[in-house]
Amino acid sequence: MGQKAAEGRIKRFRSDMELLKEKYDNVKMAQLLGIDPGNLSSYYTGKSKNPGEVFLNKFYVVFGEELKQFVHLVDESTFSEESLPENEDLRLNLFKIVETNQILAQSNLILAQNNQTLVETNQRMMEAHLSLLEKQRKREQ
Numbered sequence: 001m002g003q004k005a006a007e008g009r010i011k012r013f014r015s016d017m018e019l020l021k022e023k024y025d026n027v028k029m030a031q032l033l034g035i036d037p038g039n040l041s042s043y044y045t046g047k048s049k050n051p052g053e054v055f056l057n058k059f060y061v062v063f064g065e066e067l068k069q070f071v072h073l074v075d076e077s078t079f080s081e082e083s084l085p086e087n088e089d090l091r092l093n094l095f096k097i098v099e100t101n102q103i104l105a106q107s108n109l110i111l112a113q114n115n116q117t118l119v120e121t122n123q124r125m126m127e128a129h130l131s132l133l134e135k136q137r138k139r140e141q
Contacts, residue, residue, distance in 0.1 A: 022110040
């Protein structure tokens with residue numbers, strides 16, 4: 001059996017998977033990683049198994065460059081000790097809020113990229129349509 005991955009690294013992987021699911025479906029990601037989609041799903045959900053170090057290394061070789069465009073989740077080291085609430089529940093809530101805001105920002109970036117792709121596709125379709133109309137007009141003359 002392979003080397004077990006640290007819990008923090010597994011959490012980061014699942015967060016990164018969530019981001020990538022905006023662009024890729026499970027089958028495509030599994031194909032790019034060279035693994036069975038069911039295994040990838042199991043790693044993502046953690047219901048039946050967790051990913052090991054070998055898999056996580058491969059995951060970040062395949063998707064690392066793409067993921068660099070995203071801001072990763074803030075951890076406790078981001079804040080000075082004085083700026084953190086003393087109450088542990090408030091600290092956890094603060095991190096959840098920051099994490100949620102960052103996920104929303106990352107999702108907005110993905111939406112903007114997808115919108116740009118749609119605009120480019122629509123432009124190509126319009127050009128093709130205009131070309132067909134021009135050909136039809138020439139035939140009718």
